[in-house]
Amino acid sequence: MRLITHNMLKCHVKNCTDPDKQFPLRFKDVQLEQIEADRNDEFLVRMLPRIDWAALLKTAKELNIELPDKVPESPADDGEFLSTLHTVILETHVKDGSMVCDGCGHEYKITNGIPNMLLAEHEI
Amino acid sequence: MKLKLFEEYLGDVIAFKEPKIQLEQYPTSAHLASRILYTAENTYGDIDGKAVVDLGCGCGMLSIAACIMGASSVVGIDIDHAALETAQENIDEFDTGGTVDLIQASICIETSDGLLALNEDLTFRMSKKFDTAILNPPFGTKPGNKGIDTLFLQAACAMTRNAVYSLHKTSTRDYIVRKAKSWGFECDVLAELKFDIPMMYKFHKKKSVDVGVDLVRLYRKSG
Ligand SMILES: C[S@@+](CC[C@H](N)C(=O)[O-])C[C@H]1O[C@@H](n2cnc3c(N)ncnc32)[C@H](O)[C@@H]1O
Ligand SMILES: [Zn+2]
Numbered sequence: 001m002r003l004i005t006h007n008m009l010k011c012h013v014k015n016c017t018d019p020d021k022q023f024p025l026r027f028k029d030v031q032l033e034q035i036e037a038d039r040n041d042e043f044l045v046r047m048l049p050r051i052d053w054a055a056l057l058k059t060a061k062e063l064n065i066e067l068p069d070k071v072p073e074s075p076a077d078d079g080e081f082l083s084t085l086h087t088v089i090l091e092t093h094v095k096d097g098s099m100v101c102d103g104c105g106h107e108y109k110i111t112n113g114i115p116n117m118l119l120a121e122h123e124i
Numbered sequence: 125m126k127l128k129l130f131e132e133y134l135g136d137v138i139a140f141k142e143p144k145i146q147l148e149q150y151p152t153s154a155h156l157a158s159r160i161l162y163t164a165e166n167t168y169g170d171i172d173g174k175a176v177v178d179l180g181c182g183c184g185m186l187s188i189a190a191c192i193m194g195a196s197s198v199v200g201i202d203i204d205h206a207a208l209e210t211a212q213e214n215i216d217e218f219d220t221g222g223t224v225d226l227i228q229a230s231i232c233i234e235t236s237d238g239l240l241a242l243n244e245d246l247t248f249r250m251s252k253k254f255d256t257a258i259l260n261p262p263f264g265t266k267p268g269n270k271g272i273d274t275l276f277l278q279a280a281c282a283m284t285r286n287a288v289y290s291l292h293k294t295s296t297r298d299y300i301v302r303k304a305k306s307w308g309f310e311c312d313v314l315a316e317l318k319f320d321i322p323m324m325y326k327f328h329k330k331k332s333v334d335v336g337v338d339l340v341r342l343y344r345k346s347g
Pocket of ligand 2: 011012013016022101102103104105106
C-alpha cells in the first residue's frame with residue numbers, strides 16, 4: 001500500500017468517534033519499500049487537493065520521511081516539490097506491519113502490502 | 125494497444141482458486157474486461173492518467189486492465205483475503221510498477237434488522253478521491269445479500285468525480301437508472317450481455333444459468 005492510499009483510511013470501529021484520533025492511522029513496526037513509478041505531473045497536481053496534507057505530514061514524520069510543512073503556492077511550477085510528492089505518495093510502499101488507531105487502539109494488520117480493514121462483529 | 129492483444133494479455137490473469145459462492149465470486153473474463161476498459165479509455169478517456177477504484181476487485185482482473193490502459197493509480201477493494209492474495213500474485217506477475225494497491229474491507233455492513241447498508245465509516249475518507257470507478261459487483265442473489273449490487277454502485281458513485289463502469293442485471297435497469305439520478309448521475313447502457321453464472325441459485329438443478337446483464341456507464345450531471 002502506498003501513502004496516497006493510507007491517506008484515505010480511517011478507523012471505523014463502532015464506538016470510536018473522535019475524528020482527530022481516528023485519522024490518520026499510525027504505522028507500527030512497518031517495513032517500507034520504494035518502487036519506482038512513472039511521474040505524471042498533471043496527475044500529481046490534480047491529486048493534491050484530494051490529499052489531507054496535515055495527515056500526510058504527520059505520517060511522513062513518523063516514518064522519517066521529509067516533506068514540506070505547506071504545499072507551495074503554485075505546485076504545478078515546482079518541480080522539486082512534485083518530485084518529492086511523487087516519491088512520498090506514489091513510490092513509498094508499506095509492506096508489512098500494522099496501523100494503529102489513536103482513538104480506540106485498534107490495530108489493523110498489513111500483510112504482503114494489503115491492509116486488513118475488516119472488523120469483528122462486536123466492533124461494527 | 126490493439127484490443128486483441130489487450131485481451132490476450134489479460135488471459136494470463138489467474139481467477140479465483142476456490143470461489144466462494146456466498147460472496148458471488150465469479151471472475152470477469154479477459155474478453156469482457158478488455159472491452160470494458162478499452163471502451164472506457166478509447167471512447168471516454170476515463171482511464172489514462174486517472175485515479176481508479178475497483179470495488180469487489182476479486183483477483184484483480186479489472187484493476188490490472190485499468191493499469192494496462194494507463195491508469196496512474198488504482199485501488200482494489202475486496203472482502204476476501206484469499207482473492208486478494210491471488211490478486212497480488214497477478215499484480216506481481218504483470219509488473220504494474222506498484223500502481224495497484226489492495227485493501228481488504230467490506231463495502232457493506234449488516235444492520236441490526238438484518239439488512240445491508242453502506243459501510244459509510246470506511247468509505248467516508250474515500251469520498252470523491254478517484255476519477256473513475258470500475259466494478260463487477262455481486263448481484264445480490266445469495267441469501268442475505270439483497271441490494272448489495274446497488275450499495276456497491278452507490279459507494280462507487282460517492283468515491284468518484286467522473287464516471288462509474290458497472291455491471292447489473294438487465295432486469296434491474298429501471299431501478300438502477302432511478303437510483304443513479306438520485307445520486308446526481310446519468311446512466312447510459314453501453315452494452316447488453318449474457319452472463320453464464322455458475323451455481324447462481326441453489327434451487328436450480330443446472331450447473332449454471334444465463335443472466336441478462338447491462339454494462340452501464342454512470343457520469344456526474346454537469347453543474
Ligand atoms: C462478481 S465478483 C467480481 C470479481 C472481480 N471484480 C472480477 O471482475 O473478476 C464479486 C467480488 O465482490 C467481492 N465481495 C463480495 N461481497 C463483498 C463485500 N461486502 N465487500 C467487498 N467485496 C465483496 C467478492 O469477494 C468478489 O471478489
Ligand atoms: Zn479507532
